[in-house]
Amino acid sequence: MQIIVENIAKDYGKKRNAVHAIKDVSLEVSAGEFVGIMGPSGAGKTSLLDLISSNERPDHGRILIDGIDLTKQHDRTLAKYRRNKMGFIYQSFELLDSLNVKENIILPLVLNHASKNLIEQRFQHLNQLLNISELADRSIDDLSLGQRQLIAAARALINSPEIEPTGSLDSNSATILLNYMQLINQKENTTIMMATHDAFTASYCSRVVFIKDGAIFSEIVNSGQREDFFEQVINMQRTIGGGSYFNVPENN
Amino acid sequence: MYLKIIKRSLYNLRDSYLIYILSSSFAVAVLTIFSTLINDPTLRSVHYWNQTFQSFMYFMIFIFGFFTFIYMTYVGGFFIQQQKNEFRTYKKLGMSRWIIAVIGFLKTFIVQIIAWLLGMLVAIILQKFVGMMLVYLMHVKLNFGFFLDPMVIWRMLKLGIYSTFLLSLINGVRSYWIVRRQKDSHKLHLNLFFRSIFGIIGLLMFIGGILASLQVFQSVSDTQNIDLALWRVLWIVPLYFIGTYLVIMGFVPLCLYLFDHIKLFSYHGINLVSYKYLRKRLLRNTTIIWFITEMSALALAILVFCYAGYQVVYQNFSGAYPFEVSAISDPAKKIKAEFAKEKTDVTHEYRSKIKRTVSYTFDSSSNQYEPKLISLMSYSDYHALPKRIQNKNPHIGPDDFLELKNDYQSLTPGYRSTKHAVQVKGTKSIKNRSVGSFFPYGYMMFSGYLFVVPDNYYHNVQSESTETYYGWDIKHSDKLSNKFLKKLNQKNKNPYVITVHIGSTLNKSYLYEKDDQKQNHYRPNEYYQNGYVRQADAKHIIDQTSGFFLFLVSIFSIALLIALGSLLTLKVLLRDDNEWHQLKTLKKIGMTERELKQIVRRETGLLFGLPIVFALVQSSLSVGILNLSVNQSAFKPFTVIGSAFIVLYGLTGWLTYILSWRGVKQRI
Numbered sequence: 001m002q003i004i005v006e007n008i009a010k011d012y013g014k015k016r017n018a019v020h021a022i023k024d025v026s027l028e029v030s031a032g033e034f035v036g037i038m039g040p041s042g043a044g045k046t047s048l049l050d051l052i053s054s055n056e057r058p059d060h061g062r063i064l065i066d067g068i069d070l071t072k073q074h075d076r077t078l079a080k081y082r083r084n085k086m087g088f089i090y091q092s093f094e095l096l097d098s099l100n101v102k103e104n105i106i107l108p109l110v111l112n113h114a115s116k117n118l119i120e121q122r123f124q125h126l127n128q129l130l131n132i133s134e135l136a137d138r139s140i141d142d143l144s145l146g147q148r149q150l151i152a153a154a155r156a157l158i159n160s161p162e163i164e165p166t167g168s169l170d171s172n173s174a175t176i177l178l179n180y181m182q183l184i185n186q187k188e189n190t191t192i193m194m195a196t197h198d199a200f201t202a203s204y205c206s207r208v209v210f211i212k213d214g215a216i217f218s219e220i221v222n223s224g225q226r227e228d229f230f231e232q233v234i235n236m237q238r239t240i241g242g243g244s245y246f247n248v249p250e251n252n
Numbered sequence: 253m254y255l256k257i258i259k260r261s262l263y264n265l266r267d268s269y270l271i272y273i274l275s276s277s278f279a280v281a282v283l284t285i286f287s288t289l290i291n292d293p294t295l296r297s298v299h300y301w302n303q304t305f306q307s308f309m310y311f312m313i314f315i316f317g318f319f320t321f322i323y324m325t326y327v328g329g330f331f332i333q334q335q336k337n338e339f340r341t342y343k344k345l346g347m348s349r350w351i352i353a354v355i356g357f358l359k360t361f362i363v364q365i366i367a368w369l370l371g372m373l374v375a376i377i378l379q380k381f382v383g384m385m386l387v388y389l390m391h392v393k394l395n396f397g398f399f400l401d402p403m404v405i406w407r408m409l410k411l412g413i414y415s416t417f418l419l420s421l422i423n424g425v426r427s428y429w430i431v432r433r434q435k436d437s438h439k440l441h442l443n444l445f446f447r448s449i450f451g452i453i454g455l456l457m458f459i460g461g462i463l464a465s466l467q468v469f470q471s472v473s474d475t476q477n478i479d480l481a482l483w484r485v486l487w488i489v490p491l492y493f494i495g496t497y498l499v500i501m502g503f504v505p506l507c508l509y510l511f512d513h514i515k516l517f518s519y520h521g522i523n524l525v526s527y528k529y530l531r532k533r534l535l536r537n538t539t540i541i542w543f544i545t546e547m548s549a550l551a552l553a554i555l556v557f558c559y560a561g562y563q564v565v566y567q568n569f570s571g572a573y574p575f576e577v578s579a580i581s582d583p584a585k586k587i588k589a590e591f592a593k594e595k596t597d598v599t600h601e602y603r604s605k606i607k608r609t610v611s612y613t614f615d616s617s618s619n620q621y622e623p624k625l626i627s628l629m630s631y632s633d634y635h636a637l638p639k640r641i642q643n644k645n646p647h648i649g650p651d652d653f654l655e656l657k658n659d660y661q662s663l664t665p666g667y668r669s670t671k672h673a674v675q676v677k678g679t680k681s682i683k684n685r686s687v688g689s690f691f692p693y694g695y696m697m698f699s700g701y702l703f704v705v706p707d708n709y710y711h712n713v714q715s716e717s718t719e720t721y722y723g724w725d726i727k728h729s730d731k732l733s734n735k736f737l738k739k740l741n742q743k744n745k746n747p748y749v750i751t752v753h754i755g756s757t758l759n760k761s762y763l764y765e766k767d768d769q770k771q772n773h774y775r776p777n778e779y780y781q782n783g784y785v786r787q788a789d790a791k792h793i794i795d796q797t798s799g800f801f802l803f804l805v806s807i808f809s810i811a812l813l814i815a816l817g818s819l820l821t822l823k824v825l826l827r828d829d830n831e832w833h834q835l836k837t838l839k840k841i842g843m844t845e846r847e848l849k850q851i852v853r854r855e856t857g858l859l860f861g862l863p864i865v866f867a868l869v870q871s872s873l874s875v876g877i878l879n880l881s882v883n884q885s886a887f888k889p890f891t892v893i894g895s896a897f898i899v900l901y902g903l904t905g906w907l908t909y910i911l912s913w914r915g916v917k918q919r920i
Contacts, residue, residue, distance in 0.1 A: 055840055076844050083842025094837040097830070098528040108841060110524045116515060155841070 001066050001085070001191050003029040003052060008061030010047055021047040022058070023214040032189035034182065036196055036205035038233070040241045044214040045195035052193065053088050054078040083108050087156025093148045095140045095155075102136040105154045112159075126154050129180050153177045160188070178204045199237060203230040212240050254351065257342075258359050261335060267915055268334075268825050272327055273367045275818040279320040280371025280412070282807060285382050286313045287404045288375070292383060294396045300796050312804060316811070317411075323815050324364070324419055327822060331363075332356055332426045334826045343431045356427025361420040368412035376400065390799030391792070444509065447502040454498020461491035465873040485874070492549075492870045497542045500862060505531050522847045525838060526854055533831075533855055537823050541862055544816050548867035549874070551812050552890075552897055556875045558805045559889040562798055569794045571695055572785065574641055575602070575723035577730050578693040579784035582747055583740055584722040587784065590736050597727040604633040604692060606702070607715035610752055610761045613701065614672030623754050623761045625700040625779045626676060629692070630710035637692050638725075645688030653685035654704040658695050674703070677758050678714040693721040699750065699779030716763040717750060719781070730788060740784065752777040816863075817904035824859055824912050836920045845917070852913050860905035868894055 010022040022044050029035050037045045050056045052063060054070050063070040065085075070078065082088070095104050102123065109119050127133045130150055135143065143151065157180075182204055184190045194205065202208050203226050210217040217240055222229040262269060290309050295301045332339075339352050383396040468484050511517045512527040534541070579587055591598055611626035631650050634642070648654045655670070675681040682703065691698050705713075724730075748765045754777060755761040827835075839848060875890055 076846065079839070079842050079844040081842075082840075086842075088840065090840065094840055096525065096834055096837055098532060098834065099525070103524055106519075107524060110519050111521060111843060111847065113521055116519055119519060 002031045002064075003027075003191065003193070004062075004064040005048075005052065006062045006064070008051060008058040008063060010051060010056060010058050020214050022051065024061075025211075025214070025216055026061075027209065027216065029191060029193060031191055032185065034185045034192045034194070034204065034206045036194050036202040036208040036233075037211060038196060038202055038208055038237065039211035039217070041197075043211045043240075045211055047214070048211065049088075049193060049195055053086055054082055055088075083111060084159060087153075087159060089149070089152045089156045093152040095148060095152060097140045099140070100136070101132070101138050101140065101143070101151050104140065104151055105132075105158055107155065108159050122158050122160075126157060130154055130176060150177060153181075157184070199230055199233045202233050208233055208236075210236055210240055254355060254358075258355060258362070261338070261359060262362070265331060265334065265826075267911055268331070268822055269363055271818050271821055271825070271911075272331075273363060273370065275814045276320075276324055276364075276367035277371035277374060278814055279316070279323065279811060280368050280408075281374040281378065282811060283313060283317055283320065284372050284375030284404070284408050285379055286316065287408060288379055288399065288401055289383060289386065291401055291404075292396075292399050294383065294387065294394050294399070297394065298390070298392050298796065300793070300800075305796075305800050308800075316808075319815075321415060323819075324415070325422060327819060328360055328364075328419055328423050329426060330822055330826055331359075332423050332430060334828075336430045337829055339427060339431045349428050349431050352431050353424040353428035357420045357424030360423040361416055364416035364419050365412070368416060372405070372408055372412070386799070386803050388799075389803050391795035392799075444506075448506045448509075449502070450498045451502020451504070451506045454495045454501070455503045457491045457495030458499055459495075461488050461495055462869070462873060464488045464491065465876065469876060489874075492874075493546065496545055496866050496870070497538070499866075500534070500542050500545070501538045504862065505534055508534070522843070522850055525834075526851050529831075529834065529851060530854060530858055534858065537859065540819065540823055541859060544820055545863040545866045545870075547812070547816055548863050548897070548901075549870040551809070551816075552867055552871035552893060553874050555805065555809060555893045555897075556871070556890050558801065559893055562802065563889065565794065565798060569790060571690055573787040573790060574690070574692065574694050575787070576726040577732070577784065577786045578697050578721065578723045580697070580747070580781060581720040581722070583743075583783045584720075586740060587722075587724075587732070590732060591724070591730075594731040594733075596729075596731045598724050599727050600638070600725040602637055602723040602725075603720060604629055604637065605718065605720050607710065607713050608717040608719070608750065608763060609713060609715060610677045610758065610763060611701075612675040612758050614674075616669070621672075621675070623752055623758065623777075625750055625752055625763065626674070627698055627700065627702045628676075628710055628713055629702060629704050630707045631704060632707050634692065634704045637723075641690060641692050644690035646686035648686055648704065651706050653682050653706070653709075655682075655685045655687050656691050656698075656702040656704070657687065657689055658691075674701075675758060676713065677716075677761070679709070679712050693723050694785050696782050696785050697721060699781060717765055730786060732786065732788075743783075747783045748781050750779045750781060752779075813900055813904070817901070817908075820859055820863070821904065821908040821911065824856055824908050825915055832919060835916055839920045848916065848920070849913055852916055853909060856905055856909040856912055860901065860908070864898060864901055868898075 005025060005027040007024050007026055008022055009020070009024055012019045012021055025044075025048060037048060039045050047056070051058050054063075054073075057071060061071075065081075070081075073081070096107070099107065105126065106119050106123055109122060114122075127136075130153070132150060132154060135147060135151065140148065140151070178201060181192055181194075185192050192205075194201070196202050203222075205222060207219060207221045209219045218236060220229070220232045220236060286309060289295060290306055290313075295305075298305075339356075342352055342355075343349065379400065380396060380398040383399075387394055387396045464484065465488055468488070508527045508531040511523070512531070518524050518527060577587060590596075607628045609626060609628070610623050612621040613624045613626070614620070615622045631648070631652075634654075635650075645654060645656065655674070670685055670687060673681045673683045674685075682705070685703070689695075691702055748767050750763055750765050753762050753764060835848065835851075838851075872890060872894070
C-alpha cells in the first residue's frame with residue numbers, strides 16, 4: 001500500500017494553549033517500504049502515526065492511502081479500515097487488562113465476526129512465529145514490558161495488515177519481532193512505519209525520517225550496509241538530540 | 253493556580269455536575285415551595301388546612317429535608333471519589349493534604365451554592381403555579397395569589413449556607429482522607445468461587461421468596477388466616493432483600509462469567525469485551541444497584557397502596573352517596589318541596605320499594621345461623637336504577653339473586669362465600685346468588701343485608717316492614733339551606749330503629765319498629781334507618797383530602813424518581829481512569845462507533861434494567877400479599893403505576909444513555 005501525506009498539520013488545545021504537534025508535513029511511502037520515524041520526545045512521531053492510522057484527523061492537508069483520501073472518509077469507514085488494513089503497535093501498547101493475552105491478540109478478528117476456526121488458525125500461525133503459546137492464558141498485568149510489546153505486535157499482525165504503523169519498539173526483546181517484521185515486509189510486501197528512539201531498531205528500516213518540532217528535519221536511506229546505516233542514524237540522532245543507541249543486543 | 257484546578261475539574265465533570273445540580277435544586281425548590289405553602293394566606297382560609305394539613309406539611313418538610321441532605325452527602329462523595337487519582341497526583345507533586353482538602357471544600361461549596369440558589373429561584377418562579385395546582389387538586393374554589401414570606405426566604409437562605417458549609421466540610425475531609433491512602437484498601441474482586449456460591453444461594457432465596465409469596469396467596473384463600481399471612485411476610489421480606497443483593501453480587505456476574513467462557517457467545521463481535529466490561533461495572537456498583545432496587549420496590553408498593561387507598565376512599569364515598577341526595581319516604585316529601593321552592597335543577601328522580609323481614613343467615617365468626625334483618629328489592633326496581641349503580645355490582649338476570657353487603661363487611665372472612673343458603677321467613681331459602689357491595693341508595697340508607705330478588709319471589713315475601721327509597725340526581729348543587737337541614741335533622745336524621753325479636757324458630761322471630769333518635773349504640777339485633785344522606789356533606793372533605801395527598805404523592809414520586817435516576821445516571825457517567833482507557837483502546841484498535849455505542853447501551857441497559865425487573869417482581873408480590881387483607885384487587889393500580897414507573901425509568905435510562913454516549917464520544 002502506498003501512503004502519501006500532503007501538507008498535514010495538527011494542533012492540540014485551543015488558542016493560547018494550542019500545541020502545534022505537526023506542522024505542514026509531507027511524506028511519501030511506497031508500497032512495501034519499511035520506514036522508521038525518529039526524533040526527540042515530543043517531536044511529533046506518535047502524532048504523525050496517529051494521523052496516518054486515522055486515529056486523529058488532521059487540521060489541514062490530505063492523507064492518501066492507495067489514492068483514497070482518509071480525511072474525507074466517515075468515522076465508521078475509518079474504524080473498519082484501522083481494524084482490517086492496519087496493525088498498530090502503540091507506544092504504550094494499549095492492551096486491555098480485562099482480557100487475557102490470547103483474547104487481546106484475537107480481538108480484531110472477533111470484532112470482524114471471523115469464524116472460530118479462522119481465529120484459531122491465525123493465532124496458531126502467530127504462535128509459531130513469535131512463540132507466544134506459554135503466555136496465551138496469562139493476564140496482561142503479569143507480563144514484562146518486552147512481552148507486552150510482543151503481544152501488542154501479535155494483535156497488530158493477526159489481521160495480516162497491509163500497513164503496520166509501529167509506535168514503539170525500543171526493547172531488546174524486540175529482536176524476534178523485528179526479524180518477523182522484516183520478513184513480512186519482504187515476503188508479503190507489507191508497508192511498515194515505525195516510530196522509535198532506538199538506533200539499532202531503526203537499522204532494520206529501509207529509510208528513516210527524522211522529525212523535530214512537528215516538522216520533517218531530515219531523512220536517511222539504507223543503502224544496504226546495516227552497520228553504515230546504523231552509524232548514520234546515530235550521527236543524525238546526535239544532531240537533533242534525543243534517542244538511544246545502547247540497546248544493541250549482544251548477539252547483534 | 254488552585255482556582256484554575258477547581259475550574260478545570262468542574263469543567264471536566266460538567267455533565268455529571270449538571271445532573272447533580274439539577275436534581276439538588278429540584279429538592280431545594282420543593283423544600284422552599286412547601287415552606288411558603290404552610291403559611292400561605294389563601295390556603296389558611298381553607299378549613300382543613302389549619303386543622304390537619306398544615307401539621308402534616310411540617311412533618312413532610314422535615315422528612316424531605318432529611319433525605320435531601322442524605323442524598324447530597326452521598327452523591328457529593330462520588331465526585332471526590334472520581335478525582336482521587338488526580339488528588340493523589342497533586343500530592344505526589346508536593347501539594348499538601350490540607351490544600352487538597354481546601355480544593356475539595358471549595359469545589360463542593362461552589363456547586364452546592366449554585367444548586368441551592370437555583371432551587372430557590374425555581375421555587376420563587378413556580379410557587380404560584382404549584383399553589384394553583386394544589387388548590388385545583390383540592391377542589392377549593394379560591395384564586396391562589398403569589399405569596400412570598402420574606403422570613404421563609406431568609407430561613408431557606410440560612411439553611412442553604414449552613415448545609416453548603418457542612419457538605420463542603422464533609423467533602424474536604426473526604427479529599428483529605430482519600431490522599432492519605434495511596435491505594436484503595438478495599439478489595440473489589442471477591443473470590444469468584446465464593447461469589448458464585450453466594451449468587452446461587454441468593455437466587456434460591458429470591459425464588460424461595462416468590463414461592464413463599466404464592467403460597468401465602470394460596471393459604472389465605474384456603475384458611476382465611478390473614479394474621480398468619482402477615483406473619484409470613486416477615487420471613488419473605490428478608491428473602492427478597494438478601495436474595496436480590498446476592499443475585500446482583502454473585503449470580504448475574506456468574507452468568508456473565510459463564511457467557512464469557514463459552515466461546516459460542518464470547519467469540520462474537522463485541523461480546524469478547526462487553527461481558528467482562530459489564531461484569532466489572534456490575535461488581536463496582538453492586539450496592540448502589542441493590543439500594544435502587546429496594547427503594548424502587550418500596551416506592552412502587554407505597555404508590556400502589558396510596559393509589560389503592562385513594563380508590564377505596566373514593567369508592568367508599570360513592571358507595572355512601574350514589575345520588576346527590578337520597579332519602580326514605582317521610583323526609584323525601586319535605587326535601588321535594590324544598591327543591592321546588594329553591595328551584596333546584598333535579599335531572600332525575602329514582603324511587604324503589606323494599607320489603608323487610610327476618611332471615612336465618614350464616615355467621616362465619618360464630619359459625620352458625622343467626623336471625624337477622626333482611627331487606628328485599630325486586631329485580632324490576634333494581635333494573636330501573638341508573639346503570640352506573642348496577643355496573644358496580646355483578647350482572648344479574650330477572651331470575652337471579654344478588655346479595656349486597658357493606659364495604660366494612662368485606663373485611664370479614666368468607667365475604668364472598670355463598671355456600672350457606674339464606675333462609676327467608678315464610679318463603680323459599682336463597683341458595684345460589686351473586687355477591688356485590690354497592691347499595692343502590694348508598695349503604696348508609698340500609699341496615700343489614702339487601703337482596704335483589706326475582707319479581708315473583710319478591711311478591712311472595714310476607715313483609716313485616718316496608719319502605720320506599722328516593723334518590724335525586726341534581727345539576728350543580730342541591731340548594732338545601734342550613735336552616736332547612738337543621739329542621740330536617742331534628743326529626744328525620746334517624747327516624748326509626750328496627751329490632752329483630754329473636755324467637756325459638758325463624759317463624760317465631762319477627763320485626764318491630766320504634767322511633768328512637770337519641771340512641772347512639774345499637775345492639776346486634778337492632779338496625780337503624782337513616783332519614784336522608786346528601787353528597788355535599790362529605791364531598792368537600794373527600795376532595796380536599798384526596799387532592800392534598802395526591803399532591804404530596806406526586807411530588808414525592810417525582811422527587812424519588814429524580815433522586816434514584818440521577819444516582820444511577822451519575823454511576824453510569826462517572827467511569828474510572830481504567831474504564832476510560834479501555835474504551836479509548838477499543839477505539840484505537842478499530843472498534844466502530846456503532847460497536848462502542850452498543851457497549852454503552854448494554855451497560856446502561858444492565859444498570860437500569862436490573863433494578864426495574866427486581867423492583868417490579870418484589871413490589872408486585874408484596875402488594876399482592878398485603879392486599880389480601882383489603883379484599884380489593886390491586887391489579888389495576890399496580891399495572892397503571894408499574895407501567896408509569898417503567899416508562900419514566902425507561903426515559904431516565906434513555907437520557908442516561910444519550911448523556912453517557914455523548915461523554916464517551918467526547919472523551920475518546
